[in-house]
Amino acid sequence: MKKIIIINGPNLNLLGKREPGIYGAQSFEDFYKDLKHTYKGFELSYFQSNIEGELIDKLQAVGFSYDGIILNAAAYTHTSVGIGDAIKAIETPVIEVHISNTFAREEFRHQSYISPNAKGVILGFGLQSYELALQSFL
């Protein structure tokens, strides 16, 4: 069974409450429960942190043994050389996801330190972006 982890960055613990016009009304926990139920063929796990170094620690911890990483680095996408370097350093393929279409938003969200090192990028489909990323491992 393929081992896949979803890693969420800062403020994504507030999904459902946070700017629902952009990020939707569903909490990630509810969405994740449904996703796990639908895709029983994966060994799926989930990690969230608001702390950049914790995200890097997790990427290093899973990045030589898991089959795939689905990463929404949230605001760190646009700022973190450290997370970009961590993705370069590990072996597990990383799919970058975003809930919103970052290219349709402010200019500072057009820059990504994740994209050049990701296997692929999926954005703008709401929480379904995560599901599409997971399907890429089928």
Ligand code: DQA
């Ligand atoms: C986000 C987009 C980022 O620009 C923002 O900082 C987030 C969420 C998204 O999923 O749409 O926190 O990664």
